[in-house]
Amino acid sequence: MFESLSEKLDGVFKKLKGRALLKEEDVAAAMKEVRMALLEADVNFRVVKDFVEKVRSRAVGKEVMESITPGQQVVKIVNDELVSLMGKTHSGIRLAPNLPTIIMMIGLQGSGKTTSVAKVAKTYKKEGRRPLLVAADTQRPAAITQLQTLGDQVGVPVYATREKDDPVRICKDALNKARTDGHDILILDTAGRLQIDDDLMKQLQDIKSTVVPNEVLLVADAMTGQEAVNIAETFDEKIGIDGVILTKMDGDARGGAALSIMWVTGKPVKFMGVGEKLDPLEPFYPDRMASRILGMGDVLSLIEKAQDVVEEKEAIELEKKLRTNTFTLEDLRDQMRQVRKMGPLQSVLGMIPGLGPNLKNVDVDESRLNKVEAIINSMTKKERRNYAIIKGSRRRRIANGSGTTVAEVNRVLKQYIQMKKMMKKFKGGGIKGMKLPGMPKFM
Amino acid sequence: MAFFDRLKAGLAKTRSNLVGRASSLFSKPVDDSVLEDLEEILIMSDVGPAAANEIIESIRSKNAKGGVTDLKAALKAEMANLLNDDSGLLMVDRPFVIMVVGVNGVGKTTSIGKMSKKYYDEGMQVTLAAGDTFRAAAIEQLEIWARRTNAQLVKHQSGSDPAAVAYDAVISASARSSDVVIVDTAGRLHTKSNLMDELKKIHRVIGKAMPHAPHEVLLVLDATTGQNALQQAKTFNKMTALTGIILTKLDGSAKGGIVLAIKKELGLPVKLIGVGEGVEDLQDFNSTEYVEALFQDV
Numbered sequence: 173m174f175e176s177l178s179e180k181l182d183g184v185f186k187k188l189k190g191r192a193l194l195k196e197e198d199v200a201a202a203m204k205e206v207r208m209a210l211l212e213a214d215v216n217f218r219v220v221k222d223f224v225e226k227v228r229s230r231a232v233g234k235e236v237m238e239s240i241t242p243g244q245q246v247v248k249i250v251n252d253e254l255v256s257l258m259g260k261t262h263s264g265i266r267l268a269p270n271l272p273t274i275i276m277m278i279g280l281q282g283s284g285k286t287t288s289v290a291k292v293a294k295t296y297k298k299e300g301r302r303p304l305l306v307a308a309d310t311q312r313p314a315a316i317t318q319l320q321t322l323g324d325q326v327g328v329p330v331y332a333t334r335e336k337d338d339p340v341r342i343c344k345d346a347l348n349k350a351r352t353d354g355h356d357i358l359i360l361d362t363a364g365r366l367q368i369d370d371d372l373m374k375q376l377q378d379i380k381s382t383v384v385p386n387e388v389l390l391v392a393d394a395m396t397g398q399e400a401v402n403i404a405e406t407f408d409e410k411i412g413i414d415g416v417i418l419t420k421m422d423g424d425a426r427g428g429a430a431l432s433i434m435w436v437t438g439k440p441v442k443f444m445g446v447g448e449k450l451d452p453l454e455p456f457y458p459d460r461m462a463s464r465i466l467g468m469g470d471v472l473s474l475i476e477k478a479q480d481v482v483e484e485k486e487a488i489e490l491e492k493k494l495r496t497n498t499f500t501l502e503d504l505r506d507q508m509r510q511v512r513k514m515g516p517l518q519s520v521l522g523m524i525p526g527l528g529p530n531l532k533n534v535d536v537d538e539s540r541l542n543k544v545e546a547i548i549n550s551m552t553k554k555e556r557r558n559y560a561i562i563k564g565s566r567r568r569r570i571a572n573g574s575g576t577t578v579a580e581v582n583r584v585l586k587q588y589i590q591m592k593k594m595m596k597k598f599k600g601g602g603i604k605g606m607k608l609p610g611m612p613k614f615m
Numbered sequence: 616m617a618f619f620d621r622l623k624a625g626l627a628k629t630r631s632n633l634v635g636r637a638s639s640l641f642s643k644p645v646d647d648s649v650l651e652d653l654e655e656i657l658i659m660s661d662v663g664p665a666a667a668n669e670i671i672e673s674i675r676s677k678n679a680k681g682g683v684t685d686l687k688a689a690l691k692a693e694m695a696n697l698l699n700d701d702s703g704l705l706m707v708d709r710p711f712v713i714m715v716v717g718v719n720g721v722g723k724t725t726s727i728g729k730m731s732k733k734y735y736d737e738g739m740q741v742t743l744a745a746g747d748t749f750r751a752a753a754i755e756q757l758e759i760w761a762r763r764t765n766a767q768l769v770k771h772q773s774g775s776d777p778a779a780v781a782y783d784a785v786i787s788a789s790a791r792s793s794d795v796v797i798v799d800t801a802g803r804l805h806t807k808s809n810l811m812d813e814l815k816k817i818h819r820v821i822g823k824a825m826p827h828a829p830h831e832v833l834l835v836l837d838a839t840t841g842q843n844a845l846q847q848a849k850t851f852n853k854m855t856a857l858t859g860i861i862l863t864k865l866d867g868s869a870k871g872g873i874v875l876a877i878k879k880e881l882g883l884p885v886k887l888i889g890v891g892e893g894v895e896d897l898q899d900f901n902s903t904e905y906v907e908a909l910f911q912d913v
Contacts, residue, residue: 208664214841217659281864282720282837313728313759318752325751369892393720397661397841397873397903418720423804423843448719448749539809 173527174577199231206250216401218433219257226253227588253342257431263440265417268386272304272350272358276383277417278376278407279391281364286315288391288445288453289361290322295452296357297328303357307332308339308345308379311363311372319361326450329355339363339393340378347383360385367406376411387414389442392429394420400429401436408437418456419445430456501556504588505548508541546574547584636802645678653690660872663842666879670694691906697875700884702859710742710788712796712821712828713862714781714844716814716851717835721803722863724753726889727797727836728760731899735764740793744784745770746777746817749801756841757799759884767793776845777801777813778820785824798829805850831858833886836873838865844873845880859886860902864889874905 183213210220214345230249242468253525266380267273275292277285286309293303305323309315316332323330343360350358362379365372380388390413407413416433421444430441443453548556550573555562562570562585571578640656644648648669650665670693672685683689704713717723717765724747743766747753754770761768769784769803781798788796801815803810821829834857836844850859855896864887874885885900 212664213657214843214844217655280839281725283724284720314752314756317755318750321751368865368866378657393836393837393840395718395840395843397839397844398659399661399839399841403839416764420804425808428841570751 176215196232199228202229203228210428210431213428214395214397214400214432215430216398218401221431221434223253223431225259234282254431255459258434259440262455262457263442264455265415265442265539271354272347273356273387274347274358274360274361274385274390275387276360276380276385276393277389277391278362278411279364279412279464280366280393281312283391283393284362284417284445285309285364285391286318286322286361286421287358287448288417288443289319290326290328290450291445291453292443293323293357294326294360294450296327297326300453301357303328303359304346304350304353304355305330306343306358307359307365308342308346308360310337310339310342311365315363316359318509322450340382341376343383345380367403367410371602373410380411387417388412389417390439391419392419392433394418394429394444395423395425396429400432404433404437405450408439413437413439415440415442417441417443417445417453421454422446434458454607497592497595499592501548501551501559501588502553504591505545505556508545512538512541543574543576543580544584547576547581549573550574559588617707627859635748638687641685645674645683645686646762647817649676649686650675650678653686657872661841661876662872663845663876663880666697666872666876669879670697670875679692683738695906696900698878698885698905700878701901701903702884702897703899704859706794707830708825708827710785710796710825711829711830712785712788712792712825712854713833713874714800714829715835716800716855716857716867717802718804718847719750721802721835722835723747723802723835724760724799726861726863726887726897727757727766727799729894730780730797730887731760731764731766732894733897734795735766740791742784742788742791742796744781744796746780746797746799747801748773748777748780750776753799753801778817782818782824783810785821785828789825791815792879795892796828807848811850811854814851815891819844823899824850832856832888833859833861834862834883836877838857838862838873840873845876848877848881848883849854851909852883857883859884861885861897863889867895875897 199222206226206227207220210223211217215223226250243521253453265273265275277289277292280284289305293305297305305319305328307316307319309319319332320332331342331349331550333342333345346360347358349355360379360383362376363372365376367373388411390407392400392403396403402412416437416439418427418430418433418441433439434441441456441458444456446454493503546572550570551562555566555570567578567581567585571581574581617870626871627661640649640652652668653674657670658664662670670690673693674686674689677683677689715723715727727743731743734741741764743761744755745754745757745768746773748771751773754773758768758770767787769780769787771780771783777800784796784798787793798817798821801810802813803814805811818829832855834851836849838848840847848857848860860883862874865888877885885895888900888905889897895898
């Protein structure tokens with residue numbers, strides 16, 4: 173996601189790393205590259221100017237000049253400034269004291285509002301709440317059908333009336349329904365609109381003053397360019413926003429929009445949308461994002477995700493298996509399933525420190541993992557527990573059963589054996605449930 | 616010149632931002648600091664560092680040789696020169712098969728609806744292929760457009776193979792002697808290699824239904840997208856050999872500059888632009904008109 177930017181900054185700092193002392197002209201050269209990197213990353217021009225100035229004034233100061241490792245110092249300064257630019261801590265959604273909590277989603281066409289509505293619903297449903305979705309997009313053809321389909325998929329009811337109805341009225345009626353039916357979260361899906369469309373902006377103001385939402389969230393595409401600032405500024409000025417959801421973070425946009433929006437509006441990015449699958453939204457942590465920008469990985473998110481999907485008991489059991497070297501093909505399959513529960517592999521791998529930039533050109537092919545799983549599924553229980561009995565005719569049967577070839581079965585077995593060997597050497601320490609030394613081989 | 620006016624109105628924000636800011640520079644004598652400011656303005660308009668640099672360097676060298684007296688005319692000439700390619704959509708065969716691709720949410724289906732209207736108004740029979748079998752209600756959305764524009768719709772179940780839909784659409788269009796086939800595809804981020812492979816397949820299968828088809832593969836780009844638009848174009852181009860760009864939402868964007876970056880970096884012509892919500896607001900791209908509209912009233 174942000175790899176391209178961290179690569180750029182890496183290049184800058186490599187030049188600095190060799191030096192014992194920083195001269196003013198070195199800093200100037202580095203700042204020029206930081207500036208270009210940020211501009212190419214679509215960070216807004218005004219933000220870049222301000223940012224580079226801050227970093228420069230700190231970098232030419234004594235702090236860096238007298239430091240033994242000036243390159244590292246500059247990295248630290250850039251990191252600190254990035255964090256303070258994007259806000260200090262993660263801020264979520266405040267729930268209202270009086271039910272229901274009303275969340276209103278607004279944004280340009282195609283920014284991902286409807287998908288985000290479903291993801292927010294999923295997030296709250298997982299917490300045991302009872303959301304109601306409101307189809308207030310009467311503009312785009314089939315938008316209501318889309319929300320209904322997504323509502324079905326996450327198992328959350330959708331309030332919808334005929335197209336052509338007045339969105340203000342729809343929202344008002346939906347609020348009444350939510351109160352009668354005891355829904356605790358009401359999420360309004362409004363039509364996409366350009367921030368310069370005065371009529372449609374007026375309509376949003378009307379909805380806002382009628383239902384008085386607790387949170388107005390601007391949904392913005394991470395790929396947005398310099399325009400991000402104007403969009404955020406205008407929506408904030410005319411409607412008033414409480415926060416931002418940044419979508420399509422699984423693309424390779426450098427995501428400068430995230431930096432810009434907070435700087436201009438002072439409003440936090442609350443969530444990120446990663447992937448089209450209806451997984452819950454991911455919280456946005458500025459400190460982690462800054463680390464990510466600098467290519468230092470995002471270990472905290474990874475641990476949190478792992479904790480989310482890995483049961484404590486399972487983890488202890490697995491650890492024991494690793495120690496005693498009784499890790500079977502069955503365990504391998506469970507492991508793979510757990511890792512995949514954490515979300516799209518590309519995004520999981522992106523969080524591992526050091527891997528970031530290197531993985532840029534690696535295609536994570538989920539279908540190969542499907543194949544591995546199919547192969548293991550096609551084995552008998554006995555075979556899974558004791559791979560040694562899998563000889564020629566069994567391999568042919570497994571290949572037929574899983575729709576693969578004997579060569580592919582051989583490959584999986586070979587990799588499993590290698591993994592087992594590695595585990596023998598690899599004992600103790602590390603994060604619970606995260607010991608997957610040979611995992612990348614399967615991708 | 617009705618469209619020219621609409622284009623002008625649509626580009627009002629671009630003009631006030633890009634050219635409006637540049638115009639204060641036009642009265643000054645051309646020197647390094649003026650050129651630097653001009654470069655900044657270009658970058659702020661999403662022109663991109665590379666294209667901005669080329670424009671500025673070209674003006675700088677001309678200035679060194681003879682002195683540029685009219686900076687505005689020089690900038691206009693550079694931009695027009697860079698964009699100069701108005702090939703448009705040439706109907707080379709019948710049915711004329713157009714495949715439309717792009718990332719999520721750029722306005723593919725809406726653009727297809729508008730194109731369908733345009734061809735219908737020109738008296739042609741249009742077949743639409745509902746190749747976005749993935750997104751919820753995408754087929755329904757295209758169905759509504761087909762009804763509005765009197766086009767034939769070829770669709771399968773949601774979740775079915777998009778290549779099969781495209782194939783059927785081309786075969787059925789040939790049988791019914793339709794003039795134009797427009798194939799919708801699901802939005803996909805260019806970083807998802809398996810989905811990109813699927814595009815390749817759709818392209819190949821269309822070729823089986825009709826030799827030399829698709830005749831046009833158009834990438835839809837959202838004008839509010841920043842430099843990532845280039846990355847998108849590069850990756851899609853690798854998969855399906857694009858023939859041109861449809862640039863949408865140009866009316867909301869304060870910067871139309873991405874057009875220059877795309878042409879400079881990829882040599883891909885912009886064929887259609889969307890400058891408004893109305894059905895008639897999708898139009899053939901004309902570089903002269905575009906630059907003229909940008910510099911009107913400055």
